[in-house]
Amino acid sequence: MKAIRGATTISADTPAEIKDAVGELLIQMREQNGLTDENMICILFSNTSDIKSAYPAKAAREAGFYSCALFSSLEPEIEGALPLCIRVMILAEIENPVPVYLRGAANLRKDLKKFAVALDGPSGSGKSTVAKMLARKLNILYLDTGAMYRACALKAIGEKVERFTEDAVAPLIENISLNIQYTDGAQRTILDGEDVSEKIRRPEVSMAASAISALPCVRKKMVEMQREIARKMSCVLDGRDIGTHVLPDAPFKFFVTASSRVRAKRRYDELRQKGYDVEYDNVLQEIEERDYNDSHRAFSPLRQAEDAVVVNTDEMNAQEVLDFIVRKIQEKV
Numbered sequence: 001m002k003a004i005r006g007a008t009t010i011s012a013d014t015p016a017e018i019k020d021a022v023g024e025l026l027i028q029m030r031e032q033n034g035l036t037d038e039n040m041i042c043i044l045f046s047n048t049s050d051i052k053s054a055y056p057a058k059a060a061r062e063a064g065f066y067s068c069a070l071f072s073s074l075e076p077e078i079e080g081a082l083p084l085c086i087r088v089m090i091l092a093e094i095e096n097p098v099p100v101y102l103r104g105a106a107n108l109r110k111d112l113k114k115f116a117v118a119l120d121g122p123s124g125s126g127k128s129t130v131a132k133m134l135a136r137k138l139n140i141l142y143l144d145t146g147a148m149y150r151a152c153a154l155k156a157i158g159e160k161v162e163r164f165t166e167d168a169v170a171p172l173i174e175n176i177s178l179n180i181q182y183t184d185g186a187q188r189t190i191l192d193g194e195d196v197s198e199k200i201r202r203p204e205v206s207m208a209a210s211a212i213s214a215l216p217c218v219r220k221k222m223v224e225m226q227r228e229i230a231r232k233m234s235c236v237l238d239g240r241d242i243g244t245h246v247l248p249d250a251p252f253k254f255f256v257t258a259s260s261r262v263r264a265k266r267r268y269d270e271l272r273q274k275g276y277d278v279e280y281d282n283v284l285q286e287i288e289e290r291d292y293n294d295s296h297r298a299f300s301p302l303r304q305a306e307d308a309v310v311v312n313t314d315e316m317n318a319q320e321v322l323d324f325i326v327r328k329i330q331e332k333v
């Protein structure tokens, strides 16, 4: 069992304000922590003594939190404390609690301020491996943007779209019901109410995802969603244009790269290990072609942000890259 903290503020002591602020806080805590009626045990509230018009617990029930025990109490009256503040502690059977501090309460725990880490780089640079390790190390989320493009592809396949053109795909994507949820630190991809986290790994979806992700209408919509997620929670994102386009204000940006020779050797070893009979020279040629296409495509090309720290992984293994990045982040905070 874990304890999840949260807090928020209201601008005036009215039942409507309390209902609104408590509802918003609990819904974000539920989304970010993968809370369900089954894994939630209880919600404890405290309010500052300037709140007298309604119980925060009542607002929780009104927001749909019926199944667990609720309790309200009074926060100690400390001089200079933040006024009109409602604090929450949820006990739940989860692994990685993500605290949520909203509105004026965001300043209570400056150490918990949300931040994003952008890892960009060419394919084969090892950025996804390092992104996952980094998210685990910092106890923040790894936003698998690839899964989002795969979900778009699954949608198009389900709707029997034959050619992935802007005209055919745009209407589907415009109203797509795609939800990214986190359960015990793992991303679940929910499409039209169905958990498609496994389905999107099928080979036919991989092929379609690569084609569909090149469409501007798809990228635009997914980038909006990625920004929205990064606004709500700290996360690590990897890609080709995270630091330049998706999150240009990310405080930590890294450009993870390696020479095409080294990346080709890594890919060659990986394919050989899987039993594929490939030639090194062909793998190298493919990598170089892909680099060219990635950096020359019109929409979302691979670019290094001016303020990104370059990490050349030619002579480094994944653990060394992780240590280097963590050191750089610590130096900056």
Ligand SMILES: O=C(O)C(=O)C[C@]1(C(=O)O)C=C[C@@H](O)C=C1
Pocket (backbone or CB within 6 Å): 005, 006, 007, 075, 087, 108, 109
């Ligand atoms: O986390 C909060 O809500 C705070 O205001 C911080 C803090 C603390 O100092 O740790 C202070 C008072 C609360 O009762 C609980 C925690």
